[in-house]
Amino acid sequence: MMQEKTDYLKKFLKYELEEIVGADHVVTDQSEIDCQSIDVWWVTRYWFFKGTGLPQPFAIVFPGNREEIVRLVKLCNEHKVPFVPRGGGAGDSGGSLALKGGIIIDLKRMNQVLELNEKSLTVRVQPGIIQKHLEEYLNRRGYTMNHFPASFTTSTLGGFISTNGTGVLSSRYGKISQMVHQLEVVLPNGKVFKSLPVRLHSTGPDYSRLFFGAEGTLGIVTEALCKIYHLPEKRVFRSFVLPNLSEGIEVGRKIMVNQLMPSLMRLYDEADTRHILKNQFDLNQEGCTLLLGFDGLERIVNAQMEVAFDILTEAGGKDIGDELGKTWWANRYKSYYPPNDYICEPWMTAVPDTIAPYEAIERIYWAMKKTVEEGFKQWGARFHAHFSHWYDWGTSLYPTFLIKNVPDDREVALNLFNGLLDTCERASIRNGGVINEHHGIGMRSGRLMREIYGESYDLALTIKRALDPHNIMNPGKLGLGD
Amino acid sequence: MGIKEIKETMKMCRFCFMCRHACPTFLATKLDSNTPRGYALLLSAVAEGIREWNDDSVARFYQCSQCGLCREDCEFHWPEDELVRNAREEIVAAGKEPKTVAQIANSIVNKGTPYEQEKKWNFSPQHMGKKNSDVLYFAGCSTRQNHPEIMEAMSTILDRIGTSWSVLENEGCCGMTLFDLGYTEDAKKVAAKLADKISHSGAKILLTGCAHCYRTFREKFAEWGVQLPLDIKIVHTAEYLYENALNGKLQFKTDVTVHSVSYHDPCQLGRKLGVYDPPRKLIEKLTGSSPIELFHNRNKAECCGAGTTMFLTDLEISERVAKLRLDSAREEGAKLIITACQNCKTVFSRVHQNDVEILDIAELVSSRL
Numbered sequence: 001m002m003q004e005k006t007d008y009l010k011k012f013l014k015y016e017l018e019e020i021v022g023a024d025h026v027v028t029d030q031s032e033i034d035c036q037s038i039d040v041w042w043v044t045r046y047w048f049f050k051g052t053g054l055p056q057p058f059a060i061v062f063p064g065n066r067e068e069i070v071r072l073v074k075l076c077n078e079h080k081v082p083f084v085p086r087g088g089g090a091g092d093s094g095g096s097l098a099l100k101g102g103i104i105i106d107l108k109r110m111n112q113v114l115e116l117n118e119k120s121l122t123v124r125v126q127p128g129i130i131q132k133h134l135e136e137y138l139n140r141r142g143y144t145m146n147h148f149p150a151s152f153t154t155s156t157l158g159g160f161i162s163t164n165g166t167g168v169l170s171s172r173y174g175k176i177s178q179m180v181h182q183l184e185v186v187l188p189n190g191k192v193f194k195s196l197p198v199r200l201h202s203t204g205p206d207y208s209r210l211f212f213g214a215e216g217t218l219g220i221v222t223e224a225l226c227k228i229y230h231l232p233e234k235r236v237f238r239s240f241v242l243p244n245l246s247e248g249i250e251v252g253r254k255i256m257v258n259q260l261m262p263s264l265m266r267l268y269d270e271a272d273t274r275h276i277l278k279n280q281f282d283l284n285q286e287g288c289t290l291l292l293g294f295d296g297l298e299r300i301v302n303a304q305m306e307v308a309f310d311i312l313t314e315a316g317g318k319d320i321g322d323e324l325g326k327t328w329w330a331n332r333y334k335s336y337y338p339p340n341d342y343i344c345e346p347w348m349t350a351v352p353d354t355i356a357p358y359e360a361i362e363r364i365y366w367a368m369k370k371t372v373e374e375g376f377k378q379w380g381a382r383f384h385a386h387f388s389h390w391y392d393w394g395t396s397l398y399p400t401f402l403i404k405n406v407p408d409d410r411e412v413a414l415n416l417f418n419g420l421l422d423t424c425e426r427a428s429i430r431n432g433g434v435i436n437e438h439h440g441i442g443m444r445s446g447r448l449m450r451e452i453y454g455e456s457y458d459l460a461l462t463i464k465r466a467l468d469p470h471n472i473m474n475p476g477k478l479g480l481g482d
Numbered sequence: 483m484g485i486k487e488i489k490e491t492m493k494m495c496r497f498c499f500m501c502r503h504a505c506p507t508f509l510a511t512k513l514d515s516n517t518p519r520g521y522a523l524l525l526s527a528v529a530e531g532i533r534e535w536n537d538d539s540v541a542r543f544y545q546c547s548q549c550g551l552c553r554e555d556c557e558f559h560w561p562e563d564e565l566v567r568n569a570r571e572e573i574v575a576a577g578k579e580p581k582t583v584a585q586i587a588n589s590i591v592n593k594g595t596p597y598e599q600e601k602k603w604n605f606s607p608q609h610m611g612k613k614n615s616d617v618l619y620f621a622g623c624s625t626r627q628n629h630p631e632i633m634e635a636m637s638t639i640l641d642r643i644g645t646s647w648s649v650l651e652n653e654g655c656c657g658m659t660l661f662d663l664g665y666t667e668d669a670k671k672v673a674a675k676l677a678d679k680i681s682h683s684g685a686k687i688l689l690t691g692c693a694h695c696y697r698t699f700r701e702k703f704a705e706w707g708v709q710l711p712l713d714i715k716i717v718h719t720a721e722y723l724y725e726n727a728l729n730g731k732l733q734f735k736t737d738v739t740v741h742s743v744s745y746h747d748p749c750q751l752g753r754k755l756g757v758y759d760p761p762r763k764l765i766e767k768l769t770g771s772s773p774i775e776l777f778h779n780r781n782k783a784e785c786c787g788a789g790t791t792m793f794l795t796d797l798e799i800s801e802r803v804a805k806l807r808l809d810s811a812r813e814e815g816a817k818l819i820i821t822a823c824q825n826c827k828t829v830f831s832r833v834h835q836n837d838v839e840i841l842d843i844a845e846l847v848s849s850r851l
Contacts, residue, residue, distance in 0.1 A: 029538035030536070030539070031524055032513050032515045034515075034524065035513075035515045035517075035524070038523065040499070048532070049530060049532065051532050089514065090499040108512040128512075130502070132503045140777060153501070153502070153503045153504075154499040154500055155499075333557070334557045336498075337500050337557040338494030338498050338560060340498070343498060344494050344497065344498075
């Protein structure tokens with residue numbers, strides 16, 4: 001693979017890229033390249049400001065339609081130039097980093113709503129639309145997509161599909177893969193794949209599943225048909241304090257296995273409870289806090305809340321009213337704005353999110369907590385977590401680790417980060433969990449894919465080799481080889 | 483704003499993606515380097531010695547409209563618009579500003595206008611340089627240059643009110659454009675000259691229809707240590723006209739009905755100074771119904787594309803931003819867009835497709851007298 005091209009060849013390639021998308025849509029200036037080289041992953045932030053030669057693309061290309069993407073992909077194949085599809089680029093795993101140079105194919109010009117179906121309640125959209133803009137389009141017409149992840153205001157639909165993202169109302173409305181009925185993708189060989197126009201069928205396997213969470217290693221999403229809902233008639237919240245984490249998880253399990261459908265359910269561990277309630281709501285509260293929310297038709301919402309209330313009371317939950325939940329909902333993005341210490345400060349931090357069946361999840365929590373707080377005690381490592389995506393078979397764990405005093409030496413720091421992350425993720429794997437729930441694998445955890453899947457990962461490698469024999473589509477990610 | 487606050491903003495914003503959806507320049511260019519995060523990151527890279535200023539990075543900083551919507555969108559209101567302006571100061575101090583920017587600054591300092599060939603005044607001589615009038619109407623450089631129809635409307639309105647009014651013989655510049663381009667000291671100097679002229683006019687009310695000048699008079703003069711007479715009242719035309727409609731000095735024709743009227747909030751008048759209601763209430767009085775609200779309005783209104791100086795320094799991006807705002811107005815069914823800043827009218831008029839009409843609030847009033 002030609003990783004470094006001479007200036008002469010680069011000029012030729014730039015000319016050919018401009019032929020496809022127009023000169024206005026090929027950017028090679030250092031300012032844009034720098035901005036597209038840093039995501040929310042601690043390593044890219046650290047790397048850039050240590051001046052350590054962060055891998056960078058030589059051009060960023062903004063196609064305007066599927067046909068241009070097909071031509072770009074074919075051109076890259078012809079010249080064996082690596083390329084990385086990119087949406088918002090706000091991931092925290094280095095997934096859109098141009099690790100092998102080459103070009104970034106930025107999808108943000110493709111941001112149109114193509115069709116609103118008010119009978120079947122679907123919307124056909126291009127991948128570069130920012131989720132907030134899509135939601136605003138729907139709200140103006142009385143609908144919602146019910147997809148509200150932390151990066152709602154900045155990330156694109158295509159990015160969510162590529163990481164198989166999850167929003168805060170996932171316990172009822174599911175992950176993005178459950179919200180998309182049909183997908184159109186340009187494959188690494190330049191051919192176009194379009195899945196069948198219904199979400200469920202038995203017309204062979206649903207091949208579209210290949211592309212959810214593939215992080216742009218298997219295709220570039222060019223169109224998606226998404227499920228939408230009427231805006232809810234009623235949305236209610238209630239908060240409870242449970243005596244401890246075990247009770248909290250058990251109560252959440254009971255709510256889900258009894259087929260209640262909370263749109264929002266968030267259980268905070270004791271550290272998170274103290275941190276969040278004190279910092280955001282000036283409340284001093286011990287125990288574990290559970291935020292619960294239902295939405296939809298008023299009569300159904302009321303009935304569900306009544307049953308949930310009984311389950312919580314029986315478990316010894318202390319009702320602390322609806323204000324906390326309402327405030328949380330109204331301010332659900334607030335903690336992601338600066339001063340978000342985890343981003344603004346040079347602290348070493350990551351979220352090794354994990355998902356597991358109910359019998360394993362608490363074990364994973366304690367194993368991770370122990371591994372961080374005891375294994376990295378000399379670095380003053382801290383750990384806190386919440387559980388925010390619940391299903392009737394298990395739940396997700398959203399842990400955060402944090403080291404405030406980052407070693408000065410760059411290699412020591414990077415090894416510390418990788419060591420801490422690996423130890424955390426292995427604690428999950430060893431105890432029956434699956435990393436990761438929705439943040440994506442990217443470059444951050446690719447090395448663990450073989451460990452997670454074992455021999456089964458051969459299938460992924462076989463698919464990758466068949467579709468992308470030159471390994472030029474987002475190389476170096478998902479443990480699919482260099 | 484001091485350097486400490488700017489450094490803090492840089493640190494806060496350089497890794498934060500949250501307000502990108504609101505940035506008008508980003509929405510037009512799709513470039514990450516045209517986002518508040520991008521500006522903070524690029525400035526940070528220069529500050530930490532990782533990068534030096536070059537033509538591309540400098541260009542980015544002059545592509546920000548400084549509309550302040552990012553600051554408004556931010557849950558903690560970090561002043562990114564101020565960060566960009568401070569970066570421009572650094573760029574100017576390093577002598578790295580783009581040629582166009584330097585030409586504009588030079589023109590303002592020497593001729594009192596950013597425009598190469600200033601057009602002639604068309605006010606009646608009886609109002610020119612008159613002392614001790616009730617109202618001193620200050621048109622501002624862009625109205626003088628691009629909108630004689632607004633000045634004509636104001637002339638008609640002021641005559642109808644029956645107040646004694648005047649204009650300066652040679653207005654010059656309020657200093658805001660220089661300030662926004664990064665020439666702070668020059669801005670203070672031209673502002674001091676203008677304050678002197680205003681003081682000598684002896685007027686009781688300083689009236690302007692330029693939202694930028696209005697902000698300069700209301701906020702910046704004091705910040706810059708430039709003094710206006712303490713008893714002079716500073717008023718924007720939208721407020722002044724509404725007041726005169728309320729007190730009955732302005733009577734409107736009622737036989738004209740207008741439908742699908744919308745109001746676009748100018749960034750300087752709305753978001754920066756909090757003037758939202760007078761123009762809306764005035765429109766209601768003039769048309770019989772409240773203006774159609776655009777989806778993003780008041781403090782969340784998107785920029786028209788003029789920005790503080792973008793319509794002078796980057797015509798192409800300015801027009802792309804204007805098109806987005808007009809699309810949004812069309813989506814709400816607006817056929818007539820009223821605004822209260824001449825620069826909004828300038829850029830909207832450049833790109834509209836005759837399916838919507840753009841008027842300054844003074845023109846709407848004048849047409850109903």
